[in-house]
Amino acid sequence: MRLKSIRATDVMPVRRVEIDGLSDVIVIAGPNGVGKSRLIDGLLQKIQNLGGVPNIQLIIEATTQSEWDDWGKRELDTSQNDDAQKLTRTLHKNRSRRAWNSSFIHFESDRAIQQVTPYQFTWDIVDPWLENLGWTQTFGGLKARFHDTLHSLFRKMQSHEKEIARRAIELQKQGQAAMPLDFADPLKPFKDAFSLLLSPKMLSNPDPRQQQLYYTSEGNSFALNSLSSGEREVVNIVFDFILRTSSDCIVFIDEPELHLHPELSYKLLQALRSAGTRNQFVFCTHSPDIITASLDQTVIFLAPPVANADGSYRNQAIRVRDDDATNEALRLLGQSIGVIALGRRLVLVEGAASSLDKQTYGLLLKNRFPSLVLVPTGGKDLILSFGQVLAHVLERTVWGVEFFMLCDRDSAPVSEIPTLETQANGRLKFLNRYHLENYFLNAEVIARMFVELEPPGSWLRDAAAIEQRLREIARESLSYATALIVSTQIRRRVGNVTLMPRDVFRKTADELTAMITAAASGETARVQAEMNAAQVENLTRTVFARLEGLLAQNSDDWKREIPGKQILSRFASAAGLDSGRFKNLYLVTVDRENLPVFDDVVAIFAGFAAAARS
Numbered sequence: 001m002r003l004k005s006i007r008a009t010d011v012m013p014v015r016r017v018e019i020d021g022l023s024d025v026i027v028i029a030g031p032n033g034v035g036k037s038r039l040i041d042g043l044l045q046k047i048q049n050l051g052g053v054p055n056i057q058l059i060i061e062a063t064t065q066s067e068w069d070d071w072g073k074r075e076l077d078t079s080q081n082d083d084a085q086k087l088t089r090t091l092h093k094n095r096s097r098r099a100w101n102s103s104f105i106h107f108e109s110d111r112a113i114q115q116v117t118p119y120q121f122t123w124d125i126v127d128p129w130l131e132n133l134g135w136t137q138t139f140g141g142l143k144a145r146f147h148d149t150l151h152s153l154f155r156k157m158q159s160h161e162k163e164i165a166r167r168a169i170e171l172q173k174q175g176q177a178a179m180p181l182d183f184a185d186p187l188k189p190f191k192d193a194f195s196l197l198l199s200p201k202m203l204s205n206p207d208p209r210q211q212q213l214y215y216t217s218e219g220n221s222f223a224l225n226s227l228s229s230g231e232r233e234v235v236n237i238v239f240d241f242i243l244r245t246s247s248d249c250i251v252f253i254d255e256p257e258l259h260l261h262p263e264l265s266y267k268l269l270q271a272l273r274s275a276g277t278r279n280q281f282v283f284c285t286h287s288p289d290i291i292t293a294s295l296d297q298t299v300i301f302l303a304p305p306v307a308n309a310d311g312s313y314r315n316q317a318i319r320v321r322d323d324d325a326t327n328e329a330l331r332l333l334g335q336s337i338g339v340i341a342l343g344r345r346l347v348l349v350e351g352a353a354s355s356l357d358k359q360t361y362g363l364l365l366k367n368r369f370p371s372l373v374l375v376p377t378g379g380k381d382l383i384l385s386f387g388q389v390l391a392h393v394l395e396r397t398v399w400g401v402e403f404f405m406l407c408d409r410d411s412a413p414v415s416e417i418p419t420l421e422t423q424a425n426g427r428l429k430f431l432n433r434y435h436l437e438n439y440f441l442n443a444e445v446i447a448r449m450f451v452e453l454e455p456p457g458s459w460l461r462d463a464a465a466i467e468q469r470l471r472e473i474a475r476e477s478l479s480y481a482t483a484l485i486v487s488t489q490i491r492r493r494v495g496n497v498t499l500m501p502r503d504v505f506r507k508t509a510d511e512l513t514a515m516i517t518a519a520a521s522g523e524t525a526r527v528q529a530e531m532n533a534a535q536v537e538n539l540t541r542t543v544f545a546r547l548e549g550l551l552a553q554n555s556d557d558w559k560r561e562i563p564g565k566q567i568l569s570r571f572a573s574a575a576g577l578d579s580g581r582f583k584n585l586y587l588v589t590v591d592r593e594n595l596p597v598f599d600d601v602v603a604i605f606a607g608f609a610a611a612a613r614s
Contacts, residue, residue, distance in 0.1 A: 001067055001090075001102055001248055002280040004075065007057040011035065011042040015305035015313035023297040023580050025273070026282045027290060030302035034316075036284045039302070040254055043282075047091070047104050048139060050084040060087060063248045063278045064452075067102055091135055097152065098129035100244035105138040107237055107253045127159045128152040129186070138244065146236050149243050150213065153206045156186050193238045193271050197264070198231055199370035234268045238275070246276040257287035263373055265289055270362050277588065278452075293358055295320065296580040346375045347608055348405040360436060361406075361605070363587045364598050369609040372404075403427065404608045409434050410485075410563070413492060426611050429604045438564035440586050441571075442597055443467035449589040450575070460575055473570050474551055474562055481562050482544045489539065493530045497523050 005020040014035035019026075028036050046053040057079045062068040070090055076083040090102055128151075138145070164183055171179050185191075187205065194203035194215065204214040204221065213224040224232065237256070251272070257265040265287050272281060283290060291299055299320040306314045349358055358374050365372065404427045412420055417430050433439060443466040450460040459465040474481075501515040550558035572582035590597050 001250060002061050002063050002278075003250055003282070004059040004061040006043070008039060008042060009055045011039055011055065013305070014039050014042075014302070014316060015307075016315055017302070017317045018315045019298070019300055019317045019319075021298070021578065022280070023578055024280050024584055025269075025294050025297035025580075026280070027294045027297070027299045028282065028284045028302055029286065029291055029299065029320075034302050034304055036302055037254060040252055040282070040284050044104075044106055044139070044252060046078065048136070050078055050088050050091075051081075054079075064102065065455075067248070094132045094134060095137075096129070097131050097133050097137075097148075097243065098245050100138065100246045100249060102248045103135060103138065103246075103250075105241070105244070105246060105249050105251045107240075107251070107256070128155045145240050149236075149239050150206075152243060153187065153190070153213070153239075157206050160186050189242050189275070190239055193242055193275065194235065195370075196271050196274075196366060197234050197238065197267050198227070230264055234264060234271075237268065238271045241272055242275050244276075246279055248278045249276070250280045250282065252282045252284075254284045255286065256283060257285055257290060263289075266293055266358075266362070269293065270359075273584070274363065274366075274588075274591070291320070296359075296583070345371050345402045345404065345608070346373050347605070348403060349374050349376050360439075360583070360587060360598075361601070363591060364602055365605055368602070369605050372605060372609055402611075404611070405429070406604060406608075407431070408436060410488060413489070426607055429607070431604075432600050433560045433564070434562065435564045437568040438559055438562075439598055439601070440568050440583060441470055441559045441564055442595075443470060445586060445589055445595060445597060448593060449585050453585075469574065470567065470571060471551060471558075473567050473574075474558060477562070477566050477570075478544060478547055478551075480566060481547055482540060484563055485543050485547075486536070486540050490530060490536065494527050497527065499523065 002024070003022050003026070005022065006017065008014060008017045011017075012035070013033070017039060028039065030036055042053060042056055043058070046056040046058065057077070060076045060078070062071060062074055067090065068074060071083075071086050076087050078084050078087065091104070093102075095101065095103065137148075160183070168179050187203075191203045194201070198215075201215050201217045204216055206213055214221050215224065215227075216222075224235070227235065237253070241251075253272075256268055266289055269281075269283075269290065273279075283294075285291065301318040301320050303316045303318055305316055308314060347361075349361060358376055361374055365374075405424075407428070407430050409417070409431050411430065421428055421430065431438075443463040446466050447461055447463040450458065454460045459469075499516050499519045501512075501519050504512060504515065507515065547558070547562055550561055568582070569579050572579045575582065577585070589595070
């Protein structure tokens with residue numbers, strides 16, 4: 001299930017909030033005192049008592065066939081009594097601790113870890129993964145849930161050892177002298193998440209006799225309580241979440257950035273989104289890092305209440321989008337020299353709307369290259385002069401921090417890319433495709449992505465039908481693609497107009513006027529030569545014919561050359577998804593099935609991680 005829309009009135013101090021078209025990630029931001037936490041509290045009260053809190057209305061959308069079957073419809077409106085009862089029945093089901101599906105989960109702000117109560121073991125060890133719990137388990141205090149998490153890990157190891165021993169005895173009775181040891185480690189997801197969050201630290205196997213979790217760092221063993229408060233918090237949250245193996249849940253997290261380093265906040269989001277399937281996250285936050293990392297999802301700025309002349313109130317929920325002035329202001333919050341503190345090796349990710357880039361690269365990299373930290377550059381304007389970037393960023397080490405840069409292929413003339421990469425000594429790389437979005441046009445991946453979302457017979461489960469639709473959109477976009485490529489090439493050729501003459505000191509007004517006028521005449525002649533109508537016509541026809549020829553071929557070459565942003569956006573719309581959700585589902589499918597779609601991108605980061613400062 002997922003939230004589709006929220007309506008709230010007089011959840012004081014909030015007067016009126018209306019939010020529609022919610023994505024897989026919802027970020028609620030705003031100044032202190034405006035009512036963010038009160039709004040979240042009101043939503044949680046509504047969920048726990050769907051018949052109460054009449055001033056809050058939720059539209060809940062089914063994300064599984066079982067939900068659809070139980071409800072008899074695709075959506076539920078909590079303002080309708082029949083719908084509220086159906087949702088109540090779904091929520092009030094007991095669930096296995098290890099299969100927390102179709103529910104709500106809440107992580108409150110106070111995440112301090114207390115002393116864990118020792119667990120008293122018995123001979124009768126039940127597999128904790130199979131135990132059923134009441135539906136309110138994930139609404140309780142996280143401190144108590146952390147005890148449950150640790151006890152479950154201890155018991156799981158005991159149960160695991162007992163199962164191995166039982167199997168050994170069984171084989172011995174059968175007269176076998178050897179036993180295969182291909183038992184899966186039940187704690188591998190926890191160890192992977194720990195490394196993702198805190199690498200190079202590694203989680204050790206829990207020892208129930210010590211009643212404590214331990215980790216190793218630089219060959220030494222330490223108790224979990226030796227971690228910093230921020231590190232303990234993220235481990236607490238993520239372990240609780242992984243234990244539930246949550247899917248199709250709506251997860252509320254209040255101020256995840258409390259006491260956290262910005263990069264640790266980002267890794268927390270990454271770990272939560274990669275654990276489980278089809279979950280929706282609602283973050284209440286002040287963090288610029290979380291906000292800017294979610295701009296292709298739903299970011300809501302909660303403004304103070306403003307009354308109309310008739311006494312009603314305006315909608316306080318202002319949607320922040322990639323192309324508005326608010327987004328520009330938020331982006332500037334994260335673009336300062338403070339980025340130096342993020343790590344020793346910073347990879348500048350090109351793009352003004354860099355949330356897709358950072359999330360994509362983050363999900364691809366996981367824990368492969370823990371020395372690299374991704375940093376959005378803030379837009380193409382910053383990298384228009386690669387010579388300047390090379391001289392002032394990539395070739396320097398600032399306070400011991402090294403810089404690398406990864407750009408879309410449209411950021412420089414194709415003929416110049418090899419030279420630029422060579423000059424940068426491996427610190428500047430370009431994608432092998434026009435846009436990052438071009439990697440999201442694989443029909444086979446899209447078909448697999450929709451297997452759990454669409455019924456049998458749907459065209460979205462047919463790779464051939466998907467490929468046909470992608471090509472149709474590409475053909476319809478040929479004129480746009482040609483115009484984009486041609487205009488970009490001409491703009492590069494024309495370059496910036498400069499009228500600044502040399503040696504202008506101690507000149508009279510007449511002398512300076514003559515010098516600037518001469519410079520203007522020269523620039524006019526240069527621009528006119530580059531804008532020659534015949535040349536522009538020839539370039540346009542040549543580019544159009546080349547792209548048309550690529551589409552006529554029975555290959556995927558067109559997916560490298562034709563700009564993919566518009567194609568992906570239009571296809572996602574045809575599939576009934578917003579582009580942010582489409583991209584996330586695509587990435588999850590690639591990761592789950594270990595598909596080689598992004599292998600060349602991963603190889604670029606491997607080169608960055610291996611680069612040595614000469």
